[in-house]
Each structure stands twice: as C-alpha cells, then as structure tokens.
Amino acid sequence: MIDGTHLPLIGEETHLRADAVRNRARLLEAAARLAAERGAAAITMETVAAEAGVGKGTVSRRFGDRNGLLQALLDHSEQRFQEAFLSGPPPLGPEADPATRLRAFGPALLHHERANLDLYLAAEPAAERRFAVPPRRLRHTHVAMLVRALLPDADAELLAHALLSSVEVVLVDHLVRDHGMPLARVEAGWHDLVDRLLG
Amino acid sequence: MIDGTHLPLIGEETHLRADAVRNRARLLEAAARLAAERGAAAITMETVAAEAGVGKGTVSRRFGDRNGLLQALLDHSEQRFQEAFLSGPPPLGPEADPATRLRAFGPALLHHERANLDLYLAAEPAAERRFAVPPRRLRHTHVAMLVRALLPDADAELLAHALLSSVEVVLVDHLVRDHGMPLARVEAGWHDLVDRLLG
DNA sequence: ACGATAAACGGGACGCGGCCCGCTTATCTT
DNA sequence: AAGATAAGCGGGCCGCGTCCCGTTTATCGT
Structure with a gap:
C-alpha cells in the first residue's frame, strides 16, 4: 500500500523481479523529470526509455502503453485524493453528512484535476x-437556450x-x-435528471 | 446549405477548385465504403487515399487530419439531427414547449449517437x-453511494x-x-447542480 | 486563346506507438 | 554452488498520422 499498489493498475503484476522494479522506478523517475522539464507532452515511449537508460520494450512491457505510464505517474496524487474523500476529515470524509460530502466532492475533484492538468490532457490527445x-457547439447552444427558458436563475x-x-x-x-445497461435505462435516466432539475 | 456546408468545419474552405471538389467527393465515398465493408476502424489515411485513387497528401490537405475526415463523414447524419431539433416537428422542434423539447432531446441524441456509433468511437481511440x-471506478462508486443515501428513489x-x-x-x-470561465464559476455550478437535484 | 498565378497534387520523410523474438539474467531448487 | 527455469530485456520492425516540397494543373485576366 506504500508505493503505487493501492489498486491494481493494468500490467501491475505482483512478484516483480529485482531488475524489473529497479527499471520501473527509473522509468517513473525519468518520466516525471521529463514532465517537469519539458511538459507532459514530452513523454514519449522512446524518450522515457532513453532517459531511463533502458529499451523501449521495457516501457511497453511494464506499463502496457503510454496511457498506462501516465496513469502510473498520476498514481501518487490520485492516492492522496482518494484518501481525502474515503477516510479524510470533513467535509470530504465520512464524518460529514452525505449532502455536505457530495457538495464538497466536486470542487475537490476539480482541484485535483487542475493540479495534474498536463498529465490528464497528455492522456487524451486530440x-x-x-x-x-460545430455540431457540439450547436447542441450546447440549443440545450442552453431551453434551460434558460425553463430555469432563468x-x-x-x-x-x-x-x-x-x-x-x-x-x-x-x-x-x-x-x-450491459439497456439503452432504455439511459433514456429514463435523462428524463429523471431533467425532471429533477425542473423540480 | 445543401451539402455539408451548413456549418464551417475545420478546413472547409470556400471556392474549391474543380479537381479538389471531385477528389473530396471521391474520398468521402471511399471512406464510407470502407466503413461499411470493414468497419470505421479500417479508415486510415493511406487506405482511404488509395481507395479513392489519390495521394495521402490530398486527404491531409482537404480534411486536416483523420478526425476531420470522420467528422465530414458524420456530417450528413448530423445535419438531419440538427434539423430535427431546430426546425422539425414536436416534441423536438420549436412548436413544443421547452420542457417537452428538453425531455425529448436526450433520447434523440442517444439514438443519433448509436446510429453512428462506430464513427464516433473511431474518432476517439483509446x-x-x-x-x-480504477480511480474513475472508485470515484463513481463513492458518488453513487452518496447519491443513494440522499435520493433513494x-x-x-x-x-x-x-x-x-x-x-x-x-x-x-x-x-x-x-x-475564460473562472474555476469558481464551475465550482458554483457543481453546488448549484447538487442543490437542485437534492431539491 | 494563352500565359501568369496560385491552388492542388503526390508520395516520400519523419516521429511515434505497439509488438515481437532472440538473448540475457535473476531466482529457486537441490 | 551451480544448473535449470522462467522472467526480463533490448531494439528492430511495422503501421499510422502528419508535414513538406517539387511538380502538375485548373482558373482567370487580357
């Protein structure tokens, strides 16, 4: 539970050989250094491997793909956030009432996301x-217009x-x-959401 | 307003040369054929170019990148959906009251999305x-638990x-x-959303 | 009609991600 | 301690997307 193993990520096998754990650490360190110096976009399989002094294949085997590497990098911060809302102090933690916790969760997540923004964005290119x-913008304009008409405040x-x-x-x-969720349930969910918002 | 020009997409310049419009049509046709026969994942820059009998550069110049090509492919269906909620008959169109339109919009969008599912997914690899x-699942489990406590039904x-x-x-x-939206407004939006849901 | 001009074309070059296989090395057993 | 075994390693290979530039060709003014 100490170093990045609180939850099994893809390719996080147990019983790693000594050289494997050493290389894993080197790779994470190299990736973090690259992200700090040249931005998370500079994290490429080849560069990280070279920086860590190992072959590309090692990166691929250990982390699956570039995304796996990025998620492993996010792991530390992720873990602290998880502890905050799972067992931390109020208003996020279990000692507060559900409504307070739910209200507090959004901003907490927002700040966690912004603190690791470049890593998150690097994980979702394009x-x-x-x-x-355009189609997205149009849909949004349309829905916003309806919402404005229904909920002026x-x-x-x-x-x-x-x-x-x-x-x-x-x-x-x-x-x-x-x-395996039926599409009908998603549709019902939309209706439910709209109805709750409209009161 | 007749063919794919209802809204300016990236790289949709006006005053295209005759050979350019011809190649554009060939490329779209080739891409549609590929998607129909081998799935949208088979749409690669090289394959589409070869199938249309043009060079790779032509695809790149006309549609910008693979995503632009996919969006151009979606354009026809997109346009019909847009017409439906902008000027179509009730409950989607402007003759219905806002609440009805908003309720109907979700399922309509859902069906539009599922009708073009493979294209949409091809546009968002990984x-x-x-x-x-895991972190996503955990956050969802947590929020769902709070929601369940607050809104049992x-x-x-x-x-x-x-x-x-x-x-x-x-x-x-x-x-x-x-x-340029301040983060504080997003946070306020979360609180507003939660409060409205909790009644 | 024809030449000037700019637009479009082709396909090669480059970088990246993912995969694979022959070699190396840590680990375990006796 | 030493061999057997499997885990790990390296880097080459392939496919893809994107960029670029020398060449071709449609377009428009005269």
Missing part, C-alpha cells in the same frame, strides 16, 4: 477539439454541459457495452 | 478505457455518472482555457 466542433451554460455530458457517446457506450 | 480505470449509478461528467477534466479545461 481531446482539445471535442467541444470546439440557473447557470444555463454549465447546466447544458452537464446534461449533454450525461449522454456522451463514449460514456453511454461504456455503460451499454461493458455493463 | 477512449474505451476512460471509465474502466433515483438511479444512483446514472446520476453519479452525470455528476462526474459535469466536472470532467477535458470539459473544464475547455471552459477555462477556451472560454
């Missing part, structure tokens, strides 16, 4: 444009983003494919 | 794992996804970076 694309822009995010393609596909 | 990663799983999606890294970064 995600920058996801929202800038709400932050329609944000609420529209929240609504649209809840039926995001990748999310819904994950629910349907990986969890 | 997005499959976004939700399968709600679909806590879905509501938790909706809440988490509203503070997604990429979304927030887009708001902050591209729209």
Whole structure:
C-alpha cells in the first residue's frame, strides 16, 4: 500500500523481479523529470526509455502503453485524493453528512484535476477539439437556450454541459457495452435528471 | 446549405477548385465504403487515399487530419439531427414547449449517437478505457453511494455518472482555457447542480 | 486563346506507438 | 554452488498520422 499498489493498475503484476522494479522506478523517475522539464507532452515511449537508460520494450512491457505510464505517474496524487474523500476529515470524509460530502466532492475533484492538468490532457490527445466542433457547439447552444427558458436563475451554460455530458457517446457506450445497461435505462435516466432539475 | 456546408468545419474552405471538389467527393465515398465493408476502424489515411485513387497528401490537405475526415463523414447524419431539433416537428422542434423539447432531446441524441456509433468511437481511440480505470471506478462508486443515501428513489449509478461528467477534466479545461470561465464559476455550478437535484 | 498565378497534387520523410523474438539474467531448487 | 527455469530485456520492425516540397494543373485576366 506504500508505493503505487493501492489498486491494481493494468500490467501491475505482483512478484516483480529485482531488475524489473529497479527499471520501473527509473522509468517513473525519468518520466516525471521529463514532465517537469519539458511538459507532459514530452513523454514519449522512446524518450522515457532513453532517459531511463533502458529499451523501449521495457516501457511497453511494464506499463502496457503510454496511457498506462501516465496513469502510473498520476498514481501518487490520485492516492492522496482518494484518501481525502474515503477516510479524510470533513467535509470530504465520512464524518460529514452525505449532502455536505457530495457538495464538497466536486470542487475537490476539480482541484485535483487542475493540479495534474498536463498529465490528464497528455492522456487524451486530440481531446482539445471535442467541444470546439460545430455540431457540439450547436447542441450546447440549443440545450442552453431551453434551460434558460425553463430555469432563468440557473447557470444555463454549465447546466447544458452537464446534461449533454450525461449522454456522451463514449460514456453511454461504456455503460451499454461493458455493463450491459439497456439503452432504455439511459433514456429514463435523462428524463429523471431533467425532471429533477425542473423540480 | 445543401451539402455539408451548413456549418464551417475545420478546413472547409470556400471556392474549391474543380479537381479538389471531385477528389473530396471521391474520398468521402471511399471512406464510407470502407466503413461499411470493414468497419470505421479500417479508415486510415493511406487506405482511404488509395481507395479513392489519390495521394495521402490530398486527404491531409482537404480534411486536416483523420478526425476531420470522420467528422465530414458524420456530417450528413448530423445535419438531419440538427434539423430535427431546430426546425422539425414536436416534441423536438420549436412548436413544443421547452420542457417537452428538453425531455425529448436526450433520447434523440442517444439514438443519433448509436446510429453512428462506430464513427464516433473511431474518432476517439483509446477512449474505451476512460471509465474502466480504477480511480474513475472508485470515484463513481463513492458518488453513487452518496447519491443513494440522499435520493433513494433515483438511479444512483446514472446520476453519479452525470455528476462526474459535469466536472470532467477535458470539459473544464475547455471552459477555462477556451472560454475564460473562472474555476469558481464551475465550482458554483457543481453546488448549484447538487442543490437542485437534492431539491 | 494563352500565359501568369496560385491552388492542388503526390508520395516520400519523419516521429511515434505497439509488438515481437532472440538473448540475457535473476531466482529457486537441490 | 551451480544448473535449470522462467522472467526480463533490448531494439528492430511495422503501421499510422502528419508535414513538406517539387511538380502538375485548373482558373482567370487580357
């Protein structure tokens, strides 16, 4: 539970050989150095391997792919955040009432994300444009217009983003494919969400 | 407004030369054929170019990158969906009241997305794992637990996804970076969303 | 009609990510 | 201690996306 093994990541096998753990540490150190000096975008399989003095194959085997490496890098910060909301002090931790914890969780997550922003963004290349694309903008404008008409005192822009995010393609596909959730339940979820917001 | 020019996509210049428009059409046709026969994943710059009988450079210049090509492919279906909620019949179109339109919008978007699922997924490689990663699962479990305690009759799983999606890294970064939105407003948006849901 | 000009074309070059296989080396057993 | 065994290692290989530049060709003014 001390070093990055609190939850099994992909490719995190147990019983690593001594040279393997040594190389793993070297790779993480090299990647962190690269991220600090030249930004997380500078983290490439080849560069990290060279910086750590090992072969590319070693990176691939240990972390699976570039994403696995980035997630391993995020692990320390992630773990602290997890402890904060799982067993930390109020308002995040279990001593506060659920409503307080839920209210506090969002900002806490936001700050955690911004503290590791470049790493998160490096893990999702080409995600920058996801929202800038015309169809997306149009949908958002439309939903925001409806929200504005229905809830004049709400932050329609944000609420529209929240609504649209809840039926995001990748999310819904994950629910349907990986969890066997019927599409009808997702539709019902949308109706439920809208109805609760409209009071 | 007739063919793919209803909204300016990246690289959609006006006054294309005759051979350029011809090659553009050939490329889209080739890409559609490839997607139909071998799945959207088979759409590679090289293959599409070869199938259309042009050079790779032509694809790159016309559509910018692979994503641009995929979005151009989505354009037809996208346009029909847009017309449906902008000027179509109720409950989506402007003749219905806002609440009805908003309720209907989600399922409509869901069906549009599923009709073009492979294209959407091809545009976001490695997005499959976004939700399968341990930290994500843990956050979701936590939020769902809180939601379940606060709203026993709600679909806590879905509501938790909706809440988490509203503070997604990429979304927030887009708001902050591209729209200059202060982080404090995003935090206030979370509180507002939670409060509205809790009634 | 024809020449000037800019737009478009082709495909090679480059860098990166992921994979694989022949060699090396830590570990375990007796 | 030494050999057997499997885990680990290295770096070459391939496919893909993107960029670039020398060449071709449509377009437009005269």
